[in-house]
Amino acid sequence: MTKEELSVSQYGRYIKLFIALVSGYMLPYLFGHKELSASMATSAWLSLALGPSISNSRAYFVQRFMTNLVPILGGTIIFIITRHGFITMMIVTLFMFVLMSKFPNRFRLTSLGVSLTLITGIGGNFTAGGERLISVWLGMAVGFFIECYILPPDQGFKMKKMLTDMEKKIIKIYYRLLHDRTLTSLKGFKIDELTEELKKIEAQMAGFNKDFSIKWAKHLKKYEKDIDFFKYSIELLEVSVRFLQKVCLFENDLTELSEEEKKYLFVNISEVVKKHEKLLLSFYETTENTEYEEEHFLEQNMDILISYLAEYQDTVRKISKEMYKAE
Structure with missing residues (x-):
């Protein structure tokens, strides 16, 4: 199997997914941030999950990060005001529905559920929210780098x-x-x-x-x-x-x-x-x-x-x- 054929085959996809999983998990682990390992590994994996395509990987990168950034950042601020997790989640959910209807290409509905439920756990903790956003962004960046430069799909x-x-x-x-x-x-x-x-x-x-x-x-x-x-x-x-x-x-x-x-x-x-x-x-x-x-x-x-x-x-x-x- 040639490199070109491998790059668009299922085997090539498995190789990149494995590299993304290991890289996403080990990088924060080696730098002393074990709590970010699982989230980064998941994000690196997901950025390659739509198949061998740089454009799909890039679109998923943008959509998933924005779907985490807006609800978590907005939810953290609203929670400080309302001091109630369920009310905060409902407000942010309705706001995201409106935003996604206006900008459908900037957000991803399948990623929204996790972000909304995380709001209740994060509460008004900006540190926890920041860690989540960093792990998502870095993990997606790792996956996107792998898609672009390690066996890029031909x-x-x-x-x-x-x-x-x-x-x-x-x-x-x-x-x-x-x-x-x-x-x-x-x-x-x-x-x-x-x-x-x-x-x-x-x-x-x-x-x-x-x-x-x-x-x-x-x-x-x-x-x-x-x-x-x-x-x-x-x-x-x-x-x-x-x-x-x-x-x-x-x-x-x-x-x-x-x-x-x-x-x-x-x-x-x-x-x-x-x-x-x-x-x-x-x-x-x-x-x-x-x-x-x-x-x-x-x-x-x-x-x-x-x-x-x-x-x-x-x-x-x-x-x-x-x-x-x-x-």
Whole structure:
């Protein structure tokens, strides 16, 4: 398993969680603050819990810390005034509901319950409240540092793998279609599942873009030249899936076509497959070309790819019209 593959795998996630747990616990322990060990270890762990993603880790860092800071700080002050833990908790709870409705991206509802119940235990003790906030902040910082610099998730590698795997499936379906020359062969492939896979790829692209935009994610900068290719690969897959879905819809009607019409139809489908493979080959030749740094190289090749894609879409539309003849 390569470093890139490990960084986005479940095993890589376990490694980072273990490091976060040990680091979060041992750091305050070694500096003589044993009372903070459990809280720091929990915070370090939680900052990695949303999966291998720097953007998710950063968002959780901000949300969880703010969800601790505002209730504990505000609750400590209100407790000094009311001298009643339950009343303080109710006031802070209602205030946080209003605040979270106004700023939903700055707070985390799942972390709020612990903060609210801690108010009754902390009371007006600023020292206890400060220790809680320090342990949360430092613990989250430890976890975020681990996510950024110790086996940072390579979202670009995962993106390429997901695209390659789905492209292989599409080509396999096309080959089966042309070999059997009947639409019943598509029943062995779950075309609807391709739509779900495509949604996962689009979600992965969104995650990649978020991580790529973060300045700490320097390990992703090597994929800067691939962003356009990711986008057009997804567009290619979208066109292919829509086409295969349309083919499946006309399975029964195909029997009503004459042999000449069937022959013409599969000749056109063969054109789609050739254009699809030509486009894929162009993608990989361009992304792997060693002359990438030459001026205008990327711009020229992207124009070619876009023209290929337009031609591919035109061919798909032409075949779709042939399908409607079967109605």
